[in-house]
Amino acid sequence: MKRLAAVLSLVLVLGLVLPGCAADEGTTDSGDSTSGGEATSGDPIIIGSALCQTGIQAPLDEPALRGAQLAVDVLNEQGGILGRPVELRAMDGQSDPVVVGNVAKQLIAEGAVAIIAPSDFDFGGPASREAQANGMVGISPCASSPLYSSTALGDKQFTMSMWNTTMGAVMAEYAYNELGYRTVYVITDDFIDYTKSLSEYFIVAFEEIGGEVYFEDTYTQGQADASAQVARIKDLPEQPDFVYVSSYMPDLALIIRTLRESGIDVPVVGGDSYDDPALFEALGTEYGSEIYFDTHSYMSEEGHPDYPAFEASYEAKYGDKPDAVWILPGYDAVMVLAEAMEIAGSTDGAEMATAMETSTFELLTGTLEWGDASTGHEPNKAAAVVELNEGVPSFIGWMTPEFLPAP
Known part of the structure; x- marks a missing residue:
């Protein structure tokens, strides 16, 4: 895939050895x-x-x-x-x-x-x-x-x-350039700065390259009910190419399952909070496909x-x-x-x-x-892009965005 290139072969600064027994938890x-x-x-x-x-x-x-x-x-x-x-x-x-x-x-x-x-x-x-x-x-x-x-x-x-400027822009460009998506509905968990700023920079980057954001909806971690967001998506004149969900566990799994159970089967895209075995297990083979996210490594x-x-x-x-x-x-x-x-x-x-x-x-x-x-101290590093299919992650590649939103 264009623009998805493996990072140069890396060598650990300090080599790995096999240590002995586990250390105390504290x-x-x-x-x-x-x-x-x-x-x-x-x-x-x-x-x-x-x-x-x-x-x-x-x-x-x-x-x-x-x-x-x-x-x-x-x-x-x-x-x-x-x-x-x-x-x-x-x-x-x-x-x-x-x-x-x-x-x-x-x-x-x-x-x-x-x-x-x-x-x-x-x-x-x-x-x-x-x-x-x-x-x-x-x-x-x-x-x-x-x-x-x-x-x-x-x-x-x-x-x-990587800052959310990179994390948001990487998936905006991947969705637009590699998957061919042009329209998106955004759901932003407003509980902490991480989820709010991730959506912010994703939207800036997606619109910069020509994408259209139908609406930015909000959700609050702990409400455990995404029916209102689902209803608003279904009421749109035209369904989006994908949904960008900026949230985290445990409610992230609930949001995605609710989308799928309601018949909204467009792809779901997000950030590093998706890289959670609990999410993979919660979605499983039935709900855990056509999900894309970027994260810290693979x-x-x-x-x-x-x-x-x-x-x-x-x-x-x-x-x-x-x-x-x-x-x-x-x-x-x-x-x-x-x-x-x-x-x-x-x-x-x-x-x-x-x-x-x-x-x-x-x-x-x-x-x-x-x-x-x-x-x-802005970090300069690539993001690892991952696809979830039937609840199983697979590595797509390392990516840096061509356009980086200003923090």
Whole structure:
């Protein structure tokens, strides 16, 4: 397909090894030396995790925490960071912005030199603000709102994710250029900034290339009833080529099932919140076809040539194969912090931020570069495009948009 090209072959900065038994759920402990890698000594470098292990944010953050824990094991097997062991100290943000901020404060008080924040601006922002206030780097595995930026949060704050400017534009161009769709009905979940801004940038990009938006409808997570949206679609003089639904689980499955059960069988398009095994299972073979979305990576060798080694490493630690794509950016976030410390030669927040602004990172989630603080630390990376057919995802390719809406 035109414009869908594989990302250049990526090489992990730090090679994967098969670690030993699983770490404790809350923390990853490190001794004074490693078995099978270079010796480490001195006090551990503590990375703090304020990821949400419970609540509505947990389906994204809990897998990311597992990935981060695995990355720490890999680092310690390979000699740690700056010759020192690494410890991941995790506390549950509980999907509550106030708790997230307090957790970040406590982690910093306990010696964390960097903070991993939840994968959403509304939930993750408080952790990054605490990191910024203490002069240290904060990083979110998957927050995609352009608000997750150095402009809003401070010059040491980053997100691993492409912004919604990229995510929305990629699927607008894929729908228009590759699938040949010209008209769309948009349903926007107005509960959090992620879903609102994703629709905003999708609409801007779709109209820029000549697409027509029949209507932007709204839905609120938790209402558990999409009959009004269905009625408005059915009342249109002409049915749209597809429906763009910007929502997330659990109501995302309900919305799509309601569309299908009511006889609205046009394709459904969306963003990275679709990359959820719970959605695939809820839709199944009956409702889970002609669904397209973009996301952070793809869990196979198609998505990244080093994925089989990662999968083996993960399975050795957890006793099962990776079950959610969110594991990968959690892993990559720790590896980025580690490389930034190595480049800087220290754990100083300002020096780490400079290293992150001026380096290219080759990761399981793709090649990543950030703009400088004056650009908001805008992430420059491709999105993985995926099709769901009979409840089974398949990889289409990596894509960057030709037109990128202004944040």
